[in-house]
Amino acid sequence: MTDPKNKARLKWACRRGMLELDVLFEPFVEEAYDDLSDKEKATFERLLTQDDPDLFAWVMGHQQCPDAEMAAMVQFILDRVHARIKS
Secondary structure (H helix, E strand, O other), X not given: OOOHHHHHHHHHXXXXXXXXXXXXXXXXXXXOHHHOOHXXXXXXXXXXXXXXXXXXXXXXXXXXXXXXXXXXXXXXXXXXXXXXXXX
């Protein structure tokens, strides 16, 4: 179970300077973060420390994230969004 203070901190960190990132990260924390492994949680938290232009380029597919774990997390988030759209 996720510590409520940590989850509140994560929700705040998900509030980015770009709406495109907000609509990906905020629902992800609310709906999926608790089900991640500890390693995946650490990767997601590390992802949130990245600069918005880099995050935007990765989620839009303009660039590949140079970190394999973060790239996998970006893909996991995008796959969840696509699955939600299809259902």
